[in-house]
Amino acid sequence: MDSGSTDTYLFILSSYALQGEAWRALLSNHPGIIFSGTLTEPSQIATHMRLERVSTILIDLPAPQPEIAHRFRTLAPHWGLLFLVQSYEFSVILPLLQAGATGFISRDASVGDLARAIIATGRGEIVLPSEIAVQSLIALAKGLPVNQDKSEPLTERESEVLRLLARGHTNKDIAQELILSVRTVEAHLRNIFAKLGVSSRTEAALWAVQQGYGTS
Amino acid sequence: MNLTPVAVLGTLAEFHKEPIPYDLNALVRLVSRLHPDLLCLDMTPEQWQQRDFGGLPPEYREALLPLAYQTDIVIAPIAGEQPPEELTAPGQRGKVIKFLRRWLATLQRTAPGPDAINQGLRHLVADLLYSLGAWLAGPATRQKLREHTDRMTQAVLELARRDPGARILVVVNVRHCHIIRAALRKYPEIQVVKYSNL
Numbered sequence: 001m002d003s004g005s006t007d008t009y010l011f012i013l014s015s016y017a018l019q020g021e022a023w024r025a026l027l028s029n030h031p032g033i034i035f036s037g038t039l040t041e042p043s044q045i046a047t048h049m050r051l052e053r054v055s056t057i058l059i060d061l062p063a064p065q066p067e068i069a070h071r072f073r074t075l076a077p078h079w080g081l082l083f084l085v086q087s088y089e090f091s092v093i094l095p096l097l098q099a100g101a102t103g104f105i106s107r108d109a110s111v112g113d114l115a116r117a118i119i120a121t122g123r124g125e126i127v128l129p130s131e132i133a134v135q136s137l138i139a140l141a142k143g144l145p146v147n148q149d150k151s152e153p154l155t156e157r158e159s160e161v162l163r164l165l166a167r168g169h170t171n172k173d174i175a176q177e178l179i180l181s182v183r184t185v186e187a188h189l190r191n192i193f194a195k196l197g198v199s200s201r202t203e204a205a206l207w208a209v210q211q212g213y214g215t216s
Numbered sequence: 217m218n219l220t221p222v223a224v225l226g227t228l229a230e231f232h233k234e235p236i237p238y239d240l241n242a243l244v245r246l247v248s249r250l251h252p253d254l255l256c257l258d259m260t261p262e263q264w265q266q267r268d269f270g271g272l273p274p275e276y277r278e279a280l281l282p283l284a285y286q287t288d289i290v291i292a293p294i295a296g297e298q299p300p301e302e303l304t305a306p307g308q309r310g311k312v313i314k315f316l317r318r319w320l321a322t323l324q325r326t327a328p329g330p331d332a333i334n335q336g337l338r339h340l341v342a343d344l345l346y347s348l349g350a351w352l353a354g355p356a357t358r359q360k361l362r363e364h365t366d367r368m369t370q371a372v373l374e375l376a377r378r379d380p381g382a383r384i385l386v387v388v389n390v391r392h393c394h395i396i397r398a399a400l401r402k403y404p405e406i407q408v409v410k411y412s413n414l
Contacts, residue, residue, distance in 0.1 A: 030286065179375065
């Protein structure tokens with residue numbers, strides 16, 4: 001049986017040990033999520049983490065600073081950095097995003113939403129609240145050079161996928177919206193990246209918002 | 217040709233409303249283990265879009281929809297309309313239907329888990345009892361049932377054609393399993409497999 005799915009290795013950074021244990025209890029039996037460990041201090045990163053056993057870090061700090069995102073991003077560019085936030089305030093989220101955060105989840109979210117966000121960030125996706133997704137991507141794209149050249153036109157399906165990507169949808173969201181498998185969406189994204197000449201979904205999303213896909 | 221593997225898994229549907237020996241966690245574990253790309257459910261696109269899950273059977277509402285929400289499993293609503301009501305008929309035929317239903321209930325309630333109702337003699341006997349009940353309910357009911365399963369079969373076929381190679385799991389009332397499997401086998405692009413081989 002080949003499920004074609006890969007597990008997400010979750011690490012938790014929480015100021016309080018008890019809170020970290022609570023996260024472990026809540027998430028360690030979740031399908032697709034493997035619990036790798038907890039930290040209470042960001043300074044313990046290098047000594048306490050087995051780097052290969054991390055896909056997503058859930059960052060549960062009372063007042064998360066961009067410096068933390070920057071530190072993790074420098075240490076391991078491929079990790080998903082998911083921040084728990086009090087509310088989806090653009091003024092809080094944008095600096096974290098610019099520093100390397102890849103996802104945000106509200107403390108009011110459901111366990112299901114949290115699990116989805118952990119899995120998506122672990123795959124290198126950006127998880128943004130829908131209400132400020134386009135605004136955040138536009139702000140991130142500002143000042144970046146616009147590459148208008150496309151060697152090949154996008155198919156109708158690829159355009160649909162790109163439109164949803166530019167609205168901050170995760171692969172699962174896109175797949176559910178179009179009723180396609182996540183693997184098929186990933187294949188469309190790979191084709192899109194090749195046609196746009198970009199190397200990541202972030203670049204593709206930024207290109208798409210610059211071209212107005214997020215608002216169309 | 218890129219074959220699309222499709223498995224059809226039966227659930228107890230109406231019997232889940234009554235006390236049965238296995239809880240829905242067994243179904244969650246099974247579907248989680250199979251981890252299909254697309255999970256086809258007997259619900260209409262309108263029910264899905266409006267998140268109108270109140271009238272759905274418990275195995276959808278309490279087990280499969282939450283599982284899909286938290287994983288990569290994509291839900292595909294495949295019904296054209298609400299599933300037909302419970303089988304009924306006037307007079308003696310109605311009494312026999314009730315008797316068959318009691319027999320079915322006993323048969324299904326003694327199943328220890330989803331595996332037990334999807335294979336072996338129990339699966340065959342249940343299918344026979346459902347068919348007999350439908351025959352007793354009369355041609356109009358049979359027609360409704362046929363249209364319902366035809367619509368679901370066509371929806372699965374469309375999905376397979378739109379997303380060839382995707383691993384599709386159809387989870388419906390066990391009464392529809394044999395009909396959908398047989399109908400899907402007619403299409404060369406679909407490979408009907410046992411759910412454990414998906």
